[in-house]
Amino acid sequence: MSFHPLMEYGAGHHQSARVLPEEGPAFQFTAANLAKLEEICTRYPAERRKSAIIAALYLAQGQQGYITLSAMRAVAAAIRCSTAEVEDIVYFYTMFYTRPMGKHIVMVCRTLSCALAGAERVTETLSKELGLRPGETDANREFSLLEVECLGACDRAPVVGVNDDWHECQQPEAAKALIDGLRAAGAGSLTGCHLKVAGE
Amino acid sequence: MEPILTKYVKQPGGASLDFYMKVGGYEGLRKSLGMTPDQVVDVVKQSGLRGRGGAGFPTGMKWQFVDKKSPKPKYICCNADESEPGTFKDHVLMERNPHLLFEGCLIACHAIGAKVAYIYIRGEFYHVQQVLERELAKARAAGLVGKNIMGTGFDCDIFVHRGAGAYEAGEETALIESLEGKKAQPRLKPPFPAVAGLYDCPTAVNNVETLCNVPFIITEGAEAFAKLGPEKNGGPKLYCISGHVKNPGVYETSMHTTLRELIYDPKFGGGIRGGHQLKCVIPGGSSVPVLLPEQLDIPASFDGVASAGSMLGSAGLIVMDETTCMVWAAQNLLYFYKHESCGKCTPCREGGDWLHKLLMKIERGDGEMRDLDLLLSVANNIAGKTLCAFGDAAATPVLTTIKTFRAEYEAHIREGRCTLPASWRASHPVLAAH
């Protein structure tokens, strides 16, 4: 755009300090994910494709673990909206990550009910055990430690989420066992949801 | 009272369609399809069913307000974004009794003339979403959802829409925004969703528990429902009890039950754990004023709790024993509100952060006495001036704890340290995650 010669742009004297998401490798939805997205789009009126934006971002995140600029562009193209609108959504909702995360994203609920049951101690123990402060990911991308807000299972506090699975009644003393279990058996070592009924 | 909504939650296989059909499932839908939509709305109105999401607004009225003459499609949005701290009842219902919710959604759709219901489930409930999707597919295969339901010519579909982590999405207009693929930020009212909601079409947004009550009302009648509880507080109610009680959990009972019974009765909370004493209870999720031990002999109904100066809200009782520092508790909740503020309107965006900073200052031991009046003033300045109820919710923990436990704040400030450093709290202040 050079409608005015006095406005040379791109000299880069005034840089923003905002940390941008990674550009990442060129992103393309897999055929299966694209088909899945199209199926999800059919749940909404045809002119309201934007409703599927969260679903599209979940698919993108599932595909490469986190959301890159390249993935945002792919989502914008698939949803037919502007890239800025995609970025808005990515940053607004807490479950989208713009940085590479560990294989196990350990999320400790820190809100009142869990805190009353010792969630702060759980975070401390996990933090010591993993050598990570909340919000950090270890170097070999095995674990990320996060504090999250109320997960809606306050009767089994403190609750720890690992990726999409949950682990409940997690006392500080048992936190080490949780990490060991994850290292050994992955998500299979988790207690799962609190209403697992005997006999199912 | 015999549980109605949660009767089979501990039953192996209780969530399945087969089991649900065995115990009389979808009979409410069958019966309602024989009624006109207006009749359905009337029955629900007569039952006095009040919204279980927090505000306690009469459900029948909400459905009646939906602009049925509009040529646009109508929508039911089921609010399954259960994020209020201390609340986990919808979680149980959806996971263990999904078909009850589907049935409620379908009846609601029939009542307002909708062809589609969206269940907006919070992103963290991934495992619940899996249950819903699985059972939805079965219901669809059985001809209970989709085209020509039960051969009556009634078409109605249900879709599960997963959120991605935003407390604000529980506000009905923010939920609609999020469903439209935008940020979960509240809309201006008017227009109300009943006139212009999802996709600018007439919409009713109902809580999971609310919709789960509907099949019972249809099958058993408005009167049977109403007489389960006190006047204007009819029907079964789910209570979520968490915190320092012996038996935390979800309990279904009538709204005759008092708060004291809920906390101390062995059938429910079973008393304070570890031989401790009750200090206070937040009776309706984190957004309502605290009640003291002497205020508990009131029915845990919408009107009963309101008469004690608090609110039933989402019926999430957070029980705290005498080891709990109220400055710490307020700080914990304000961190939540600051973190979850959508940032749309000024008082909540700027004020929530300010309140949290002030509480942190006192919690760290740097507080000054004048900070207490400042806290009250800032909280009062937020309350009532925001776009949605979030501002009031964020101000409440500060206002109520200072009002009730001012001496504790003053001791905190005077001594420059926490006067109640409980053993279950962190040895060092935990670093903020975000």
Add this chain to the structure above:
Amino acid sequence: METVTLTIDGKPVTVEKGKSVLEAVIQSGGHVPYYCYHPGLGVDGSCRVCIVKIEKMPKLQTSCSTPCGEGMVVTTNSPEVEAARASVFEFLLVNHPLDCPVCDKGGECPLQDFSYSYGPERSRMAFERRTFDGEGVKADIDFGPTLMLNRNRCILCTRCVRFMKEVDGDAQIGITNRGVHSEISTFEEKGVVSLLSGNLMDVCPVGALTTRDYRFKSRPWDNPNAVDTICTLCEKGCNTTAWIKAKPEWAKGTQLIRTTPRLNEDINSYWMCDIGRFDYHWIEGDRRINQAHMNGNVTSWEDALVSVKDAVDAVGGATHAQFLVSGHASLEELFIIKQFAGNTGGVTFSWRHRVKPQPADTKFKIPAVDAPNLHGAKDLGFNTATSGVANISALQSAVDAGMVKLLYVLDPGPDGTLGDVEWVIAARKAGKIKTLIVQAVLHSALTAAADILLPGCAFVEKDATYTNMTGHVQGAARVITAPGEAVEDWQILSKLSVVFGVNVTYSSSAAVRVAIAQALGANPAYAGLATMTFSRPMSAKSWLQASNPSERWKWDFMFQDLPPIKFGDDFGPTPRANVIPMKEVK
């Protein structure tokens, strides 16, 4: 029109049904502050400063989002409302830097002004302010080719977000993060790339978005005078305001300091494009033609005019002279040409056709034709071939065939407005054109090739009228004086009319307009032409109050008295009829 009547502060006010309470307050001359509301954008209701008390409603209501109801009783100035408003101001200022002395918006900033009038006396916020990108100058970052962004100043009213979404049609601006960490952003920090980007500076109620062009050049009190005029850079005819910097003769820099849009609902609403806004530097630039030239040498007007007559005589009379007229010629100029057009070889119109890159569903379409008066030329009976693209092939082949001995070019527009002129220069060099006479404003390759060069006036240097693409006849006013010996173009043509066989004498451009109105009497669009008045430089307060009620409040504060002594000498409140007195808020 259906109306409703409500009571605002005890006064009955009748407004159109469907208007909001805030619009009713503005219409009735009341004072309620606002930030997220903008009359040209959708209602957002997020800033919360326009809260008022409405009887029968338990809470205070945002007036921007409450539709007027019959019999509504509104209070905008009770102690309750004032205290509530002050508290919202305190929140707005909790994280806003107090860098007004170095902020471009300072002096015309609604946040500054309203905080004085409605805000609390002092802030009780003792914590460090939230900052993005650093503090001070560092916080100013690139925001596309035309804008700079300072996120620390932003109050998140989202006017810019809504402008891009609703008007521009390409939602380039978003808000990343949430709650107190929300920040205005663009994808990859690329900034806004749009031909409407300048409007973002207008809609921004604080100094968060400023234009590169105007930054640090002037302060509001340096340019207290402004003129209502129109933009003539394309056929849209946006209504604008030209701002004049008051500066001594010897000071560097230009007088014309910026152009801002002016409300005209039929034409440009509240907006204008960046071309009109930023492309004005040529007017006072180094390339202006200040004097008449002959064969590249400066000459006097007398000699130049005589030589035109000689040149016409030399080629054998006016019938051998062809006119090449740019679409920038005003109605006055064209009307004079029209009178002798029959005696000459003919008149050909030329203009530039540029399709502007814009989103498909933009609400503000910039036309491709860069000529303000093609519609006027057609109305005057010229054949302008209004298919969008100029058709000069007949003239070109005539020149090629050596049939055009003398070519008279009239182009009062900026560079390139005549479209491609290389062929004219080539033809002159090849001798196919014997004499090339150019009446223009800017030195260019074409003027360098001219035998006789006559200095005309740019659109801001003469009172002239233009008919835009939709048939609106509008006047562009004289904002500044023409440089050197430049003369208004209609006068040059009038003086030369004898050469072309008609003696046209008018006492003024107004007299020309009277004659045009008579000639085009049948066309109702020209009914007002005879009495058309033009703005003169005057206090910005007066014109903006009259022309744009929605932005009126700025000027209540800015120009409440000049010279700018805002609060008298005791810094106490100075009661004045139309100034909101400062009040202590308890």
